[in-house]
Amino acid sequence: MTPRSSSITRGRRWRRLAATGTGCLLLSGCGLGMQDLPLGRSADGPAYEVTLQLANADRLLLGADVRNGQQVIGRVANLATDTVGASVRLSLATAAELPDNVDASVELPSALGSPFVRLVVPDRPSSRTLRDGDVISVSHTEIGPQIESALATMGTVLSGSGISQMRTVVVELDKAFGGRSGEVRGLTATMSALLGTATANQQDFENALDLAARVSGQLAAQQGVIDGYLDALPGAVRVLGEQRDTIAALLDSSAQLAASANAILADSPQGLDGLLQDASTVLGSLASFNSEIGSTLTNMNTFLGNFGRAVKGDYLVFNGALDVPGVIDTLLTGGALPAGPATQPPGTLQALLSGGPR
16 A cells, blocks of 8 residues: 555545544534524624513524514524513614614414514604614513414313303303394393483593592591591490480470470461561560660659758658559550559658658
8 A cells, every 4th residue: 555545545534533523413412403503693784783572482593583574684693581581682684774662573474484573663663763782672572472372272162161151151142032132122222322321421420530539539638537527426426325315305395396386376367477577566665665764764863863862951751652563554555454543652642741750
């Protein structure tokens, strides 16, 4: 064997060993695979990266498409856990200008397809564009429908969890509406009229609710006063209980007074109007009596003054009688009351002038 052929043989052996080692690494449990190779994780051409926060990122793969409408504008560059769920780093093409309040969702192209990320421009986009290092918060992201969840829900329904109940509802509704089409139409018309009335009075309902809200606010503001009232109420009830007999007697007296008032009103020909007129007459008479009694008292004072001056010399004996009922009768009624003869003073005028017995 020549040296040339020997070197060729050794080169072939090294190549075989290298290929065998590479195959062993790929087939071994070292965790290396095609998905771990950094291929297809960035947008084509110049790109920038933003972070997308998701509640979860189930079945979302590295290198998955990032779309705006039907156009692929980037790819998923990295997946990691976060406090909100999942943190997904997106590589977006620089040519794709998006507002920084863009919405994102994870969707499926088909039942058997791989999920992708869709970026949607909102109805009111912001003036600032999405830039490198920005974060799309979880409030602007959502997870689209998942085939596994839909199939599980369908399986639950078809397994009998709700079909029998639905059948019962349908049967009962058929029994209730059977042969009562006219009543059902009337009920529908009544409900329509009721809803129309409610709609027409919607402002009144709103005013009532607003008033109730204000009343509730006032009650809340006066909570201390209400608590004080509730604390004092038992004491007030206790005092009323202790005065029960007095209150009952007062009510009985009030009832008797009312009965007497009714009797007086019944006896009066003109009722309450006549009583008021009589009361007006009495008050007028009392007013005139006040003026007369004033002049009488003035004359009495004059008499007493003169009498006092008369007794300063010697002594004076005065013997007289005052007919009080007669005077009152004359003042009030003009002498209409029946009475006997006026009482005469004892003695005679001669005796009075002579001074009487000494």
